[in-house]
Amino acid sequence: MIDFQLVDLARALVRDRFPNLRAAWLGGSFVSETATPTSDLDLTVLLPGPPAPYRSAERYEGYPVEFFVQTEDSLTYFCEQSLESRRPSTIRLIGESIVLADSDGSGAIWQRRCLDWLRTGPEPLSQSELDSRRYRITDLLDDLRGATDQDRIGMIGTGLLESSADLLLAGSKRWVGRGKALVTELERFDAETGSRWQDDLLGAARSAWTGDPGPIAKLAEQILDQFGGPLFEGYRAEARIPPASF
Incomplete structure (x- = not known):
């Protein structure tokens, strides 16, 4: 109240x-x-x-x-x-x-x-915006497969939580957020769609910190598959450098 x-x-x-x-x-x-x-x-x-x-x-x-x-x-x-x-x-x-x-x-x-x-709601993702998100998650998944120490596994798992949630929300033409605002946007998305991504993603990220990266990798792959799948070979992003000020 x-x-x-x-x-x-x-x-x-x-x-x-x-x-x-x-x-x-x-x-x-x-x-x-x-x-x-x-x-x-x-x-x-x-x-x-x-x-x-x-x-x-x-x-x-x-x-x-x-x-x-x-x-x-x-x-x-x-x-x-x-x-x-x-x-x-x-x-x-x-x-x-x-x-x-x-x-x-x-x-x-x-x-x-x-x-x-x-x-x-926000504008749909452009192709370049979608590709950059797919590339980011693909790269993190590769890092996760090669990680051997617990701290790096936990940090990569957190990165996958944030990047996967961002792709899920932005790719679905929903608002995104950082930190606790991301939790809020996932709550809203779940309420609207009848899904449980908030609980699943946060639980999977916690599992990564306790030594089990499997759940967060699986969820990231599921989200990737909804929006075109992994992207590494052939990815290209043009740099935009502002004019020098001197």
């Missing part, structure tokens, strides 16, 4: 700290009802201009607080970055939020815009 006393506290904080704000949103775990005792308040604030954009952290009334202070231009930039990377951190913070303040209608507009992006 959402703690509305906490919502009121967050609303009072942003109004006091940013008297000229255009909009503010409370997002993250307190809104998704997944907060833990150490979770912070994720507050995105839209200002007309400077001192935005910036990010800061502090403790307020005993709660850790993270501020993501934006202008219209910076918010547009970070949302475009989320769309391009398929990691919807900024988009989720606003799309799945409680609007704390909205002086000019931008709070509701941005919330609807981000929610539409979340519901539509």
Whole structure:
């Protein structure tokens, strides 16, 4: 259940700290009802201009607080970055939020815009993006077959967990993530598809750390097979080097 006393506290904080704000949103775990005792308040604030954009952290009334202070231009930039990377951190913070303040209608507009992006999902993988993911997993599987010491087996298994989950999600036109955000995206995918990839992949990665790399290798191969199979011979990626600045 959402703690509305906490919502009121967050609303009072942003109004006091940013008297000229255009909009503010409370997002993250307190809104998704997944907060833990150490979770912070994720507050995105839209200002007309400077001192935005910036990010800061502090403790307020005993709660850790993270501020993501934006202008219209910076918010547009970070949302475009989320769309391009398929990691919807900024988009989720606003799309799945409680609007704390909205002086000019931008709070509701941005919330609807981000929610539409979340519901539509990311763009399909291009062929080069798909090939790079297939190559990465193929290479890790080769490394795993040759690894003999436990630490390397565990680390390669973790890499296979992350790379295989990324291919599964991005290849299925779903959002991806890193760290705990990856677990969240796998949970959402399983809920939508009736699968159990989260439990299977995490369990297999744990097995790799305890000396059994077989389960993570098998799952990685299954995911590879869904998206064209292994790729090593013939793989080629063009380098893009920006012009020198001197």
